[in-house]
Amino acid sequence: MIHFAIVGCGHIAHKHAKAMKLAQDAHLYAVCDTNRISLDDFIVKTGAIGYSDYSAMLDDPKIDVINICTPSGLHERLAVQAANAGKHIIVEKPVALDLESAARIQEACLRNGVKCAVVHPNRFRPAIVELKKMLEQGKFGTISHVNATVRWNRNQAYYDQALWRGTKAMDGGVLMNQAIHNLDLLLWLMGPVKHIQALTTTRLRDIEAEDVAAALLEFESGVVGMVEAASTIYPKNYEESLSIFGEKGTAVIGGPTASWIKHWAFEDSVQADNEQLIRRIEADPHGIPGHQQIISDMIGAIREDREPVVTVEDGRNALKLVLDIYEAADRNATARSFVQPGAAH
Structure with missing residues (x-):
């Protein structure tokens, strides 16, 4: 049995919890949230151990995988902490909000020898x-x-x-x-x-x-x-x-x-x-639901010592394309601002 823990008890966390129920050899062991109401509700619904302190949860030796289900701006910090604690990681999309953060997640996983999958189901x-x-x-x-x-x-x-x-x-x-x-x-x-x-x-x-x-x-x-x-x-x-x-x-x-x-x-x-x-x-x-496939694939990646199907690099590439589209849109907006209404062009 592979023991999973979820950090962030919002809407998407419920999909992860359901996927763990359906996936063979997956057990939702613990959950973490700083919002006590959300945390208590999740504990009641799942029977998982509850933590309000993320660092304390990472100290639990029974946890194999951390599922990061928080707002995207928190992904880097939580993923790097998890990697440094020797935990494998499943992180919701986007892997991060900038390429430097994605690179730091990737480097932390490589340095600590842990797997990381990005949720692109x-x-x-x-x-x-x-x-x-x-x-x-x-x-x-x-x-x-x-x-x-x-x-x-x-x-x-x-x-x-x-x-x-x-x-x-x-x-x-x-x-x-x-x-x-x-x-x-x-x-x-x-x-x-x-x-x-x-x-x-x-x-x-x-x-x-x-x-x-x-x-x-x-x-x-x-x-x-x-x-x-x-x-x-x-x-x-x-x-x-x-x-x-x-x-x-x-x-x-x-x-x-x-x-x-x-x-x-x-x-x-x-x-x-x-x-x-x-x-x-x-x-x-x-x-088979995509989140269940991601969970099952992580179990396989751990047992077979291979990369997950959707890697950090895959998540980084999707993120880069979003950022490149933003950059192209900014260039377009700048070019349009130089064209005055009614001017010949």
Whole structure:
């Protein structure tokens, strides 16, 4: 049995606790939060040992893995502490809010010989797994372009739940919080990005970070990528999609979450086989929950002494792409500010 501990008893921690119940050989041993109400509620619901002092929890020799479920701005400090205490780590996305913090997490894990996984669970969705197979088999031929779309709702009440939500120092906006999963998928499927044009803005929510973003990517392979992300969709989550277009194949994964096959056509495929695949995905679009897969993979990584499927480096790459989009948007904003209304250009 591998003993896990959760720090941060907010909304996402409940997904981790549920995943531990479902994963074989995983046991939620302890939880930690400075908010006594949240902590006591979590203790009652899970039966775990409760700590209000993180350092004290790290001193417990029974704990094998720390799951970091706090606001993003705290990830670095908590992860480095856990690594220095010899604990393996599962950290919620984003791995950190800047590249220097991500590097310090990575260095601490290497120095202390501990594993660290970043929670990017969308890679485990059945439709995405099938999409990855088709790419690896070369079924698309030369790919012309890809598209990632997140059209979701995070209303003002969502951001008003806590002062840190929507801030640049502790949280970030729609790219850092929602669309980072889709950016991770693009990197996992298409490889590195070499050029970006972008625009980000805050249209409807009273927050510091962006609630709408659009980016045009050029991958090192020459593939063109388009990203649209918004947390302003009324009245609820509408669409999350991932599309790939190639000379010999087209695939669109969509729905409220990118879990259903909306289009699946390949030059050398049999239509009956395509329809059978679509029906199989529709029967169980989510498969084994992504958080459960992350937990189980960490157990395997510890026992087999290997890297987790989603590494700190993977988390850093997704973070870097978000930051590069922000930088491109800033360049774009600066360029636009030099163009006067009505001026010839």
